[in-house]
Amino acid sequence: MxxxxxxxxxxxxxxxxxxxxxxxxxxxxxxxxxxxxAWRRARDQSIRWSNYFKDLESWLFPLTHAMTSRLVFTAxxxxxxxxxxxxxxFLADHVSLWxxxxxxxLPALPxxxxxxxTILTMAGVTFLLVSRFVHPxxxxxxxxxxxxxxxxxxxxxxxxxxxxxxxNPISYNAMLLLHVVSAEILMMAVPFTKLSHCIxxxxxxxxxxxxxxxxxxxxxTYVSPITRGKRP
Amino acid sequence: MSHKNHYxxxxxxxxxxxSFDAFLQAMxxxxxxxxxxxxxxxxxxxxxxxxxxxxxxxxxxxxGEARDVPHSRTEEVIxxxxxxxxxxxxxxxxxxxxxxxxxxxxxxxxxxxxxYRCTLCRRCTEECPMGIDHRLVARFGRQVLSEMGIVPQNxxxxxHEQIFGIGNTSAFPRPAIIxxxxxxxxxTYDTYGLKCTFPQDKEGAEYLIFHPxxxxxxxxxxxMGIGIVMDLIGHDWSVSTYYAxxxxxxLFFDDGALMMVLDKMVQETKRLKAKKVVIGxxxxxxxxxxxxxxxxxxxxxxxxxxxxxVTAEALRQGKLSPKREKNPQKIVLHxxxxxxRGCGIITPxxxxxxxxxxxxVEMKPNGxxxxxxxxxxxxxxxxxxxxxxxxxxxxVKADQIKVSGAEMVCAPCANCKKMLRELVDHHKLPVTVIGxxxxxxxxxxxxxxxxxxxxxx
Numbered sequence: 001m002x003x004x005x006x007x008x009x010x011x012x013x014x015x016x017x018x019x020x021x022x023x024x025x026x027x028x029x030x031x032x033x034x035x036x037x038a039w040r041r042a043r044d045q046s047i048r049w050s051n052y053f054k055d056l057e058s059w060l061f062p063l064t065h066a067m068t069s070r071l072v073f074t075a076x077x078x079x080x081x082x083x084x085x086x087x088x089x090f091l092a093d094h095v096s097l098w099x100x101x102x103x104x105x106l107p108a109l110p111x112x113x114x115x116x117x118t119i120l121t122m123a124g125v126t127f128l129l130v131s132r133f134v135h136p137x138x139x140x141x142x143x144x145x146x147x148x149x150x151x152x153x154x155x156x157x158x159x160x161x162x163x164x165x166x167x168n169p170i171s172y173n174a175m176l177l178l179h180v181v182s183a184e185i186l187m188m189a190v191p192f193t194k195l196s197h198c199i200x201x202x203x204x205x206x207x208x209x210x211x212x213x214x215x216x217x218x219x220x221t222y223v224s225p226i227t228r229g230k231r232p
Numbered sequence: 233m234s235h236k237n238h239y240x241x242x243x244x245x246x247x248x249x250x251s252f253d254a255f256l257q258a259m260x261x262x263x264x265x266x267x268x269x270x271x272x273x274x275x276x277x278x279x280x281x282x283x284x285x286x287x288x289x290x291x292x293x294x295x296g297e298a299r300d301v302p303h304s305r306t307e308e309v310i311x312x313x314x315x316x317x318x319x320x321x322x323x324x325x326x327x328x329x330x331x332x333x334x335x336x337x338x339x340x341x342x343x344x345x346x347x348y349r350c351t352l353c354r355r356c357t358e359e360c361p362m363g364i365d366h367r368l369v370a371r372f373g374r375q376v377l378s379e380m381g382i383v384p385q386n387x388x389x390x391x392h393e394q395i396f397g398i399g400n401t402s403a404f405p406r407p408a409i410i411x412x413x414x415x416x417x418x419x420t421y422d423t424y425g426l427k428c429t430f431p432q433d434k435e436g437a438e439y440l441i442f443h444p445x446x447x448x449x450x451x452x453x454x455x456m457g458i459g460i461v462m463d464l465i466g467h468d469w470s471v472s473t474y475y476a477x478x479x480x481x482x483l484f485f486d487d488g489a490l491m492m493v494l495d496k497m498v499q500e501t502k503r504l505k506a507k508k509v510v511i512g513x514x515x516x517x518x519x520x521x522x523x524x525x526x527x528x529x530x531x532x533x534x535x536x537x538x539x540x541x542v543t544a545e546a547l548r549q550g551k552l553s554p555k556r557e558k559n560p561q562k563i564v565l566h567x568x569x570x571x572x573r574g575c576g577i578i579t580p581x582x583x584x585x586x587x588x589x590x591x592x593v594e595m596k597p598n599g600x601x602x603x604x605x606x607x608x609x610x611x612x613x614x615x616x617x618x619x620x621x622x623x624x625x626x627x628v629k630a631d632q633i634k635v636s637g638a639e640m641v642c643a644p645c646a647n648c649k650k651m652l653r654e655l656v657d658h659h660k661l662p663v664t665v666i667g668x669x670x671x672x673x674x675x676x677x678x679x680x681x682x683x684x685x686x687x688x689x
Contacts (some may be wrong), residue, residue: 003583004259030319031273031274034269034270034273035270035364038267038269038270040268042267043526043527043528043529044524044526046526051576059361059363062361063376065269065359065361068359068597069284069287069288070287072280073476075388077282087685090622113681124384131314132281135283137283137286137298138281138283139306140298141281141301141303141304141307142281143281143285143299146281151407151504155520187244194277194278194279194280196277196282197277197362200274200277200278201278201360201361201363202277203274204271204278204362204364204365205363205364205365206276207270207271208271208357208363208364208365208368209276210267210271211266211267211268211269211272211365211368212267212271212365212368213266213267213271213527214266214267214487214491214524214527215267215504217267218265218266220265220487220490220491221488221491221492221613221629222391222482222486222489222490222491222492223381223397224388224391224392224395224396225245225381225382225383225388225392226244226388226389226392226395227392228381
């Protein structure tokens with residue numbers, strides 16, 4: 001057990017982190033390069049930056065959007081994201097893991113704050129999972145990936161939360177191993193699933209603006225269906 | 233897939249090749265020619281299915297059908313892109329099973345119907361946390377269909393007439409336009425007591441106005457209003473009788489048509505040596521011209537603007553003195569999507585309405601959060617979609633009008649006016665639909681037309 005835990009927290013963690021970083025970098029390059037090429041070839045190269053930043057800001061602090069529709073859902077998903085980003089990075093135990101494995105020193109969250117964020121996140125995931133299941137239209141449109149990712153997050157958070165408690169039903173090390181492994185699977189899944197929105201999210205709007213621009217190297221003509229002969 | 237009601241925009245000609253391969257071929261061509269691949273490759277991985285878009289869509293709100301959720305409407309197109317054209321769709325990561333599934337499930341008729349159930353209003357895009365532009369995807373899908381020769385009958389016919397035929401979407405011959413302009417001059421004097429001229433083909437005039445050509449037949453008051461305003465401001469302006477149409481349906485279905493129509497406008501402007509082009513009261517014409525003006529290589533040095541901006545500017549400078557008492561009715565303002573969300577023109581129409589009416593109210597919601605009237609994205613043009621637009625797409629707007637309690641709906645857009653008139657008839661609402669410059673003209677009216685009436689300008 002001890003050995004497996006050491007392996008999971010050592011080499012396996014470094015591997016997972018590498019997959020996460022390299023995978024996300026790959027996504028970023030695969031997104032940015034075509035976007036740059038498209039922008040270079042666009043006839044109209046102006047981009048409405050002020051609109052773009054205003055829009056982005058309105059989603060980083062989505063109060064107005066929450067008031068527009070689905071107040072509860074928006075609020076829950078927002079606080080779920082806050083916990084999901086802060087806890088894995090700034091929890092005291094994680095901070096020491098960062099230091100040991102990749103020599104990165106970060107400030108740690110006070111334990112009480114981290115606990116509250118963890119509970120909020122777990123409640124958030126549960127809510128999202130249940131609503132995905134209960135809402136007839138959401139269930140219709142959800143794919144297995146949507147459920148799997150949420151379940152994986154929930155599992156990683158619960159196992160991490162339970163591990164350090166006195167009422168932990170199994171041994172500390174066993175629970176910790178479950179936590180570490182599930183979290184590492186999650187990390188490796190980020191670049192290959194919808195979780196990659198963590199890096200794509202800010203650029204989607206930019207890309208749609210570039211995508212609607214016409215290309216300068218094409219002579220746009222319209223072939224009317226009336227005169228359309230046999231297509232070559 | 234079985235749905236209760238089918239509202240199919242009938243294609244112009246029977247489709248020659250309905251196979252999935254033909255669709256893929258067309259999609260490949262569109263992807264090569266345009267930049268659509270960039271957003272599509274991102275959208276393919278972004279949607280988390282939060283369904284905020286469903287809350288925003290007036291079509292879904294009225295129908296409640298799963299296919300009307302913006303996400304599922306565009307998912308069909310995105311899915312084909314993801315499995316066949318995404319950078320990782322080929323080679324190692326290609327998924328034969330999924331490709332086979334798509335091939336088997338593909339139904340061109342359903343796809344065509346679904347893409348033409350979208351009003352291209354962009355309301356869902358504004359509220360998508362991920363920034364997925366469903367309008368862009370639906371528009372891309374229509375472009376692919378157009379590449380295959382699948383264009384709704386009315387739109388295809390009008391566009392053909394405009395680009396290859398007489399030169400405008402309503403197929404008015406030039407004498408009819410000249411007649412209409414002369415009639416407008418007389419009628420302006422009879423109705424408003426103001427003598428104003430409608431200069432035709434004046435070379436070197438500073439402003440060249442392009443109206444949506446249907447206004448010459450259906451919205452004479454709007455044209456009179458714009459004529460009066462231009463005259464009172466004292467602008468040197470003109471209208472072309474050779475190429476008079478601002479309508480650009482290419483915005484809804486085909487980049488080629490969009491650019492060819494724009495080219496006609498630019499060439500006509502250069503021929504008449506105008507410095508500024510003004511687009512009349514029309515939503516999609518404003519967006520297609522303002523949004524794509526810089527995309528035309530020869531447009532440099534020619535300024536482009538909407539008539540709303542010109543009029544609002546004149547009001548600010550005090551060049552117009554409308555009398556608000558002339559419009560005492562309770563008026564509610566309808567925001568055309570292409571003007572508020574598409575071009576960001578939000579305050580000018582409000583300034584104008586504020587200046588020329590006693591009691592104007594806003595819809596809830598309004599501005600960039602407005603609802604489409606139901607006729608956007610060519611739906612109002614297609615005859616086959618009439619039951620759809622009145623019963624489904626326009627239902628939310630009809631409720632909005634009802635709640636506002638107004639006697640008049642003001643819409644600064646030709647297509648919106650046509651749509652709202654149908655809607656008012658269909659839902660038997662006690663309101664009249666009117667254009668913005670119609671109201672302004674009324675408030676600028678001289679009491680009784682006399683021979684000694686003051687001359688504008």
